[in-house]
Structures are given as structure tokens and as C-alpha cells.
Amino acid sequence: MILSLEYHRSPSRFVAARGLTSTRVGSRLSGMVAGNVAPLRLVNRQAQELPGDGWTRVTPILSGICGSDLSLLTGHSSPYLSPMTSMPFVPGHEIVGRTMDDLPGIPKGSRVVMDPVLSCAVRGMEPCRWCASGHQSRCDHITAGRISAGIQTGTCADTGGGWSRQLVAHASQLHVVPEDLPDERAVLAEPLACAIHSVRRMPIEPGSTAVVIGAGTVGLLTLLALRELTEVGAVYVIAKHGHQKEKAKALGATAVIEPRKAVRALRRVTTARMHTPEMGADFLLGGVDTVFECTGGASGLDTSLRLARAGGTVVMSGMPSGGVDLTPLWFRELELVGAYCSGADGADFADALRLAGSAPLDGYVGTTYPLARWREALNHASDSGRLGTVKVAFDLAR
């Protein structure tokens, strides 16, 4: 039997969690809601069977709590995704662990991180056009093949997930971790690969300006990717908390701005013009070339659209929730670009492992919890910004 945190189908709990966290007061209690109202339970499950050749059992060492996990638990993930999941499932897709079975090139006991996307190769299917071209995150077959529906490990009933003592993974998902890379950095490989993917989603002109909205894990790692992999000019980071500001500056942010000052401050540095509509937030005529929305919140996307220059680009890195006024998208002829997971046929992950070793990421995984203290962990993760933490993770060895 495998100790696991299991997410099960319960529309009433999903709606209750959504309702409770939709108010200003409730949003401050989202950690408590995630731990007590969401349809999540600590159970002993049967170990997952290996779906076929090329699979191995993996014992997670650390498994991160992602913003998308919290969004699911507070009922804010989009119902759009529901056909692409299979329940019950074990969440957790930011994983560093050890393999338990021999695979070609990955001997048993290897320390690995995993690309959670459950693409054609994982499902034992002929590659779709996207998988054939190295864009596995766009796979069209995520509801087909030898395992149940699931966009990634952590949403599929047949694979298990990181918030457990064991899961199964396909060889194509695994990347061996260099020996000298500590677990606390390796567990950041998956979100870092996503960040790298997001900055590679469109060309970044040398010297161009960028804004990163949000300075949680996704925002900070996006900033890192921008600085390391592009020739971007000024990068402005919108951050709420003091420790996020320090970290953003350490990663090369040109300036770090409080959310309430964002539009005015960016107006000044881009010498744009600011206007105030009769309803809604201020916006710029002029503005920045590229905006990375890394919060997943509707207000973050709304701000992004109001900050981008005409013809500029808004990249949605965070999993979106809620609706926004798309008028700026239309009127300013913006490019709205989605960025989901990693790509480049594994190259993003390779770069992520390299950067995880060299970048100043000490202390990013600030606190770890055993599974038994999952409510505390979720509470902490929900409030991580205020509590001075970037990433909260489960320590599955404890």
C-alpha cells in the first residue's frame, strides 16, 4: 500500500471551495480551504501497476506544491480541463525521485526529475503531429492510449502523482539528475523548464523590454530564463513581498515594482501615456514589448493586457482562472501566447537542470513537509509569498 494524497470527484466540495475562496476574506483563507474543504484525502492506495514496457516505478524524494495544484484545490481551475483528467488521482508533478526499475540508459536507483506531460510516447501511441515535431506539451492524445485521461502526471488515475510515496513514470518522461545537484534544486527543474519554454514561445528582441507579473516560483524562474537565455533589455518584475523583491533583484530584475504602482511606474520608464477609463483599471498607450503573466489570476492577465504596447506580446505562464476584458487585445492588436509545460523535445529540461545547478536558487525550497502534515503544507504554500517562501514541497522520505 502506498501512502498518498488523493483527489477524488466531489462537485459539491469543488464548488464549496470555489465559493469560499472567491471573496476577499476567503481568498486569505485559501490554504485552510484547500486543506479542509477540497476533495483531497490522505489514503493508502494500491501501488500503481506498470502500464507496460519502458515504465518504472519512482519513489519521490521531494515533490513541490505548484500554483496550479492550489488552484485546483480551491476550485479555481477551469472546468475546461475536466475531460482531460481521470479520478481519483494523486496530485504532484514537480518531482525529484529515484527509479525502482531498470530502464535503457536509466539504471534502477537513478535520481531523476520528470517531465509530467503524458504524451503519445507515454501512452504507447503513434506520435501525433505535435509529438512528432518535439512539442509534446501540445499532444492531441492526452485522453487516449494505454493509460487514462490526464494532461500530466498528477492528473491521471493510472500514474499516481508526486504527493505519494510511489508513482509510475515512462522512460520518455525522465531526466537523470547530475550527481552534484541537490534535491532542493532538482525539484525546481520542472517549473524552470516551464519558464524556459515560456521565454522560447516567441522571439525576444535584443534590448526589448519585458515585464514579469508575479514573483512566485514561476515569475522568478521566468526572470531567470529571460536573463540567461535571451538578450532582453530591461525586465521589470511586479512583486508583492519584500523577499520576492530581493530575489528578483538578485536574478537581474531592472526594477521591482509593487502591484498597485505597476501601471504608473511602467508608464514612466517606457515614457508611455496613461489613461483612466470610466470603469476599470488604468492602462497604457505605449508600454512594454512583452509581458509574462505568471500569477494565473485574472487580475494579473488584465494588468498584462493593459501594460503591453501595441503589437506587443502577453505570455500566459500561469494557469489562467477567471475572465478579463479582452478589449486591449483587440484594440492594441496584441499577441496572446499560451505557455504550457516544457517543450523543445526535452531541451528545455536539459537547460533547466543546467540552470538549476548554476543559478542563485539557494533557499528557494524553503520548507518541506511530510505527507502526514499535508494540511499545514497546503496552508503554507497558499501563503508562501507572505511567509517568505518561494516553494513548499513534500518530503516523501519523512
Next chain:
Amino acid sequence: MSRPGFVLDVDERTPPLIMHQGESFRLERLPLGSKVIYPPDSLPGIRDVDAEIRHALLHPHGTEPLPELLRSGMRLTIVFDDLSLPLPQMQTPDVRQRIIEQVLEMAAAKGVDDVELIAANALHRRMTPAELRRTVGDRVFHAFFPEHLKNHDAEDHDNLLHMGKTRHGEDVEINRRAAESDLIVYVNITLTAMSGGAKSVSVGLASYRSLKHHHNVHTLRHSNSFNDPPNSAMHHSYERMKGLIDEHVKVFTIETTLNNDTFPSSMGFLNKREWEWNVRDQASYLAVKRANEMLPQKTRRRIWQSTAAPYGVTGVHAGLQSEVHPLTLQNVHRQQLTEVNGQSDIAIWGLPYICPYNVNSVMNPILVMSLGLGYFFNLYKNRPIVRQGGVAIFYHPVPNEFHPVHHPSYIDFFEEILTESTDPVLLETKYEEQFATDPWYIQLYRNSYAYHGVHPFYMWYWGAHAMQHLGDVIFVGGNRKTTTRMGFRAASTLADALEMAKDTVGSSPSISYQHAPPLALADVR
């Protein structure tokens, strides 16, 4: 005969004294031995102002009577001080209206058709049509607005004329219409000794290119004080510019001075010395203070802003600026100058609700700073009332409040620039140009009602001399966040402020309170 200004030594019999504190006031008991600097009693106003104006226009100093300067076919430009003067606004009819009407009558009599009226707002916000109308009166407004009654636009480069450079290399660039006129008639109100004279045209009609030569940290730090023109580097620069302007265009100046009737009769106690309050004054104080405290903030502000002063006009002088202005300064000194013996360790000022840049607007923290460390600190001749390294204590709540239309660049200055540094030199070097040339601020200055982008910098420079001079600055009742952001400290009470000041001036400091408004100019011996 009005009594001269004097300095009161606070003793056991001294009653609590009025202390202005933004849109409020209080009675404060000062420590024994404190000196209180009072201005002279309000001078009697001229009974027949219109006749005095007529006399001034017909018997000017240093030039021919105005009618002799007017002729058919000439270009006549009448320029007048904007809404930053006087403070508070005067009861209508405004003296500018009275003068302009007479000038226009004389021009009409001489067949002058090409007449333009321009508000000399420099980089201040444009005056609204209602504000223009209040200043020039209905008759003039209806006849000239909007085609021939305008605000000066310092960013309308097609309508600016660069006249050249002074011998100090200062650019002189002013309003083209005025510069190319056959005659400028400048209508002035001189409320303090810094105003009027060479400042009128060289500042009121200038552009940033010209203004930056005297509105800068170096000049302000060498203007000790800017209310003492002979000792003011800023005024020396004005004079040089005026010399160049005089080579290009003839300027006929009409300068007026006002008495110290600053508050209307309902608040007449604010114009009086406290121990002379009668029962009615005391009752008024209690009633006004109570009502003021009970009012919602917006209503309270509206009432204060709509309060018009029943000023009397104490002088009207016309002619050549160089001959008129000394007479004007004499009048200002007659009304405001008080001799003070020596400096003190601590100076106290109660800051009122109004300064030149928040008429019909909001007194934001930068303006509070400029009012306190700029305008009030510089209300001296010879030496500041507080010694080098001494402490300034101001009364003001310093609310974190900005008028988004009037002061957009102030918001950015406060939120972004002051968080980096409060050093005027650093701010000037690093950011002034950026703010001055920011196209959004320029657009708002030209088309909305915003102060120019560079204006908050000038306000900060206004306090540069005081910041260099003082050892500490404390705001009684001040918002801690705003005062700290500006590099100052906040205290809840005067006792707390004096306790805090001990670190700088010791435990037995000498204290001076400059009792204003009505304004007092301290002549410190």
C-alpha cells in the same frame, strides 16, 4: 496707524496661540520663554482702488503714461499673475480685473484692436475657464475668452521665442506672442517679497529651457533667502534675464500689494493676536473649530478652498519694473516685516491649508514640504530664524493624498523617486530631465489641468536650502509614512516633538514661533 510687527516673549500670562495645521487649526501653549514673531497689524486698504489704479496708469514711474504708449495698429499683450496669487484667493472683484478693465478701456480709446490676455502660469497648471473668469471678471472674460484670453503654454514650441542667452549663459525663452508685442502690460499681485519685479515676465511666460537656469538646487541653496532679492541668486538670475527681455520688448508693469486681511470676518480671530480676542472671537473660534472637525473631509476642503480673503489693496504702482518694484517691496515690508533679535535653536511654523500650487486642489506631501521648508522657512531677511543645525517643527497632517489630475507627476515623484533618495542634487541629476521631457506629463500639462512634469522637482528644490541648513525636521500630527518617505519625522504632540529635538539641540533650546498666516517676514539681526 497700524501697529508694527513685534516679537512676543511667552510668559505665564500668554494665552495658547493659534497654530494652523492644514485644513484645521488649534490653540497651542508654547514653552515659557519662546519667542513669537507677529507681523504688523493689517494696513488700511486704499479706499478708492479704481482711482488709485487710474492714477498709477496715468502717472507711472520711469515711463510715459500708459495711454501714450498705446496706439492704433499695435500688438498689445496683457499678462497677469495666475491663480497661485494671492493666497487665499481674494474676494471679487479681483484687483487684476480692476486693472485689466482700465487698461482695456485705455486701449480701446486709442483704437488698439490686437489685444491678447495671457495668464502667466509658466509650468503651473492651466487655469480653468471658471478660474480665469473669476480673475479677470465677467466682462473681460466674455469679450476675450477663449480666442484672446489664454493660459501660457510652455510646451507650445511654435509659440515660444528664444531671445538669446544672458552673460551667464542662461537661455531666455518666453511666450512668442508676448515677446513680439509692441507692449506687454504685466498685471501683478505681490504677496511676498519673492514675487513681482524681474520675476514676472522672465518666469511667468518662460519655458523649461529658461526656467531650469534658476529653478535648480544650486541657485536655491544660494538664495538666502528668496524673499530677500538682493541676497537671492534666483533673483539675480531673473534680473539678468529681464535685462535681455527689455532689449526685445517694452514691458509696462502694474504691481499691487495687499494687506494682511487674510481671513473673512467669520474667521476674523485668525487675523488677530490671541490676547486681544474678545468674547465674540472666542465663541467664533470654538464654533468654527467644532464645525470644521465635524465636517466630512471633502466638504471641509471645499469650504476652505472657497474661502476668499477680504484683502485691502495697499499699493498700486505702475511703470518700469526697475522703478516700480522697490516701491512694491517697501509696501510688502511695511505689511510683513518684523525685526527679530537673533536666531533660535528651534523654529515652529503652523502650515495652513493653502500654498501656491493647491488652489482648488489637494495639498500633497511634496507641497507640504515645499510650503514648510520652502516658503515658510524662507520668510526671512538676513538670517533664518533658526540657527544652522537647528530643528524645524511644522504643524501639518501631511496626508498621503494627491490630486490625480493636477499633480500626476507628483505621484510618481513621491512613489518612485523619493523611495530612492531625498537628496535634491541626486534627484536633479538623475531624474529631472526625464520628468521634464516625459511626453505624457507634457500632454497633461498642455491639454488637461496638470502641473508640468518637472514641477515636483522644483518644489523639492524649494526646500533644498532649508534641508541643508536644518539638523532635523519634525511634523506635529504628521502622517508617519509620508514624513518618513521625505526624510522627516513625525510627532504626536509638541511635547513629543521637543523631546525628539533634544537629540539635536539639547534639553534647553531657544524657540521661535513664526506666527503665520497672516504672513510675517522676519528680519533677523
